[in-house]
Amino acid sequence: MTSVAGESAATQSQSWSALASRLTKLFSTLVLIIGAIAMIGPFVWIFSSSVRPYNEAFILPPQWIPDKWEFHNYQRLLEVNVVSMPVMFKNSLWIAGLVTAGMVMTSSLSGFAFACLRFRGKNIIFWLLLSSLMVPIQATIIPLFLQMRGLGLVDTHWAITLPGLLGAFAPGIAGVFGVFLMRQFFLTLPKDLIDAARIDGAGYGLVFWRIGLPLARPTMAALGIIVFATTWNDYFLPLVFFNSTSQMTLPVGILLLREPMNSGNATILAGVTLSILPVLIVFLLGQRWIVDSFIRAGVKG
Amino acid sequence: MQSTSKLSRSWLSNESQREAFTAYIFILPTVLGFLIFVLGPMISTFILSFTDYDLFSAPTFNGLENFERLFSDKRLGTVYRNTIVFMVFAVSGNVGGGLLLAVFLNQRLPNLLRVVLRSAYFFPSLIGLVFVSVIWQFLYHRNLGIINYYLGLIGIDPIRWLSSKQWVIPSIIILDVWKNVGFAMLICLAGLQNISSDYYDAAAVDGASAWQRFVRITLPLLSPTLFFVITMYSIGALKVFDSIVVLTNGGPGDASRSVVMYIHELGFKSFDMGYGSAVSLTLLALIAVFTLFQFRLSRIWVHYD
Known part of the structure; x- marks a missing residue:
């Protein structure tokens, strides 16, 4: 008799705790949904x-x-003459595109060299490059500006695209981030694959081109998305380097549309909506894939 | 016999020379870019900080004057205090929030719900900080903003989010966590998925509570990920600039001005390149010391298998 009572008490307490845990889960789901709405x-x-x-x-x-x-x-966005939305769009696209192409190319080349090739000074050079992860562009902006001024590149797109093409940095991230990401990928390539191609007489350049690059495509795409997004969104470098509205990218130019909130005009809202729209569309189309890319880069980078 | 070994060695050296040559060509653009645009400016920052330079006349050497000025500059103290307060709270909010979200999303959930929630929390990370700051400036508006409107519905008086000394930094922190928590969540989620479920099964057999499982299994096994996220977010927070420029432009007074805003002001508004470089140098030093400190500290709490 007592044993039966004990048992039923036990099942009762078990069902209580099950109910409690289910309630917490329900409650936290609710909180999370509210958060997601926010x-x-x-x-x-x-x-x-x-x-x-x-x-x-x-x-x-x-x-x-x-x-x-x-x-x-x-309508007003197209009529205002402070800045031209199409010009800013074109500038943003051009700069982000060029920087992305440059970063992906140079990072793949270096990443392959650091992962698959043997050469003198490899480790020292790699660690030296890696140290630039700790040097934010904001902290060296004054000499960087002076340098660009010396080269006559201030107020031209080259001030941002040239370092990007050389893979030194993309606005918002250190260039070596890409090298690191690509190196991590190339390290996963089996050594035999490269050796086999070598025995067949292919040079290292050909091995990279025929074997390395095709396999690295998903990682390169992940890097490309990240570099494109950070360059598209960057405010600091265009602010420092560009003075004329004809050179400005969206984040800098859009702020020139600001008007007092009680003026009734909300032109800037239209401008910001249009600046966000491309990212939104791309995200909705490739949501799963983009999230995976960021995870891949985040975990390895 | 000797000749073959000699032959093979010379073939090998030729081979490895060729390998090294290819490698140097491959890394050339990156190294060149690094030397010109990263290392060069770093060295120049150091040199410039010993000069007085206003961009219009040639720089003159002024010894340690800029460094003496660092110690008597009250604004420098203010901008550092603002930046560090921002960093501490923004990093805690982002990493703590990201971890909680990740732990929750890692449970058994309907797939659709998981994907929708994950995307919703992650989406703001993709959008430029300037764009979202413009939006939030409207949301934070004292009389016309919807935040104060909804707070008013539950009986809270309008808050001067962007114009009172007390609220500016919290406002910037809230925006930052809203924007960046999703990325921290994503990285934690990836880390959680690498933890073998065997640990949890064993813990369940031993009757461990959810809290015990979290503290004894999840946290230690996730510590390398957390260390990475904390370091990355801390360096990021020390660079805070865009959101403050848009929301408050450093005001009221200097109440929300950050170190990078101050550097930008010194360099490109006052054209005080020498002192601006000295201030930049303090930021570089702080990041270096801070990163080393985190690595040191990580030996105590980070657990690598």
């Missing part, structure tokens, strides 16, 4: 505010789904 909320807000009629952008209580859609702000 993460996305600001983007929904800017979109719906940007398409509201004139003078109603900042109406309270906020209309998350506007009942009247008007594209006044977008």
